[in-house]
Amino acid sequence: MPPISKKRVLITVRTYPVPANKGAETSCTAAISEDGDWVRIFPVPYRSLPISQRFKKFQWIEADLKKAGSDTRPESHNIDITSIKLGELVPTTKEWSQRRALLRPLMRASMCAIRRELDANGHPTLGIFSPKTIKRLLIEPCSPDWNTNQKAILSQKSFGFDAAAPKAELQKIPFDFYYEFTCDDLGCKGHKMSCTDWEMAEAYRGWKIKYGDGWEAKFRERFERDMIEKFDTHFFVGTMHGHPKNWLIVGLFYPPKKQKDLFD
Secondary structure: OOOOEEEEEEEEEEEOOEEEOOEEEEOOEEEEEOOOOEEEEEOOOHHHOOHHHOOOOOEEEEEEEEEOOOOOOOOEEEEEEEEEEEEEEOOOHHHHHHHHHHHHHHEEOOHHHHHHHHHHHOOOOEEEEOOOEEEEEEEEEOOOOOOHHHHHHHOOOOOOOHHHOOOOOOOOOOEEEEEEEEOOOOOOOOEEEEEOEHHHHHHHHHHHHHHHHHHHHHHHHHHHHHHHHHEOOEEEEEEOOOOOOOEEEEEEEOOEOOOOOOOO
16 A cells, blocks of 8 residues: 655646546646645545635645555545645745746646657656647537436535535536647647636636626636737646546646746
8 A cells, every 4th residue: 555645735736626436526636746746636525625725726735645546647646635734825926936936847848748758758647838829719518417427426425524515516517618729849730628727617607697698708808818818828737547648738827928938
């Protein structure tokens, strides 16, 4: 059995929750260790956590982790959620300079380069890069309801956190969001990748209520126009457990644009 060790990690990614086989719902969560390595942590039933343990992106946490036995991806670790202790939040001051400095060693030239690195070495299964060109954001309708199996999972009690369990059932987002982009790579033929960032899903939920049928215009302003024109957008990416060659955009990193290259 893998040993348990207390680690201090910086949360960088949190995806919108999905029904999970071992609990009511869980969110894919990625972090960086103090040594500068990628760490994938699960299960994280975020909405069931006590308020005192609900971490934010770019917040340091301390927790008991062990290498995941059920997941062969080298970065994957199980977390004892009862051990989570919140630490300091890395600020966005000075054009996000502190956040950029922490990410710099993990930055890769392109999505194509990350794929080649995985094929050659068996890792990483997490990464970050800046697309050369974001062509467009695609918003594609999908089922508005969870399927029968997912509904059954959501009816289960979650991880011993019954008292803190969410009062509202997890909402199914009736759209899938994709980015079409090209890499700064000579052989790049372009990519279309799904984005599962929690922030996008929460924006849809909030703006659908606030703007009604006008939600899409506001959504595109933020996640298409601003990501292309206003921000120096980077994608956090990760592979899927059951499909190790398939990649998703699991998070967005979007400091303001600078005159010089972000990671110079």
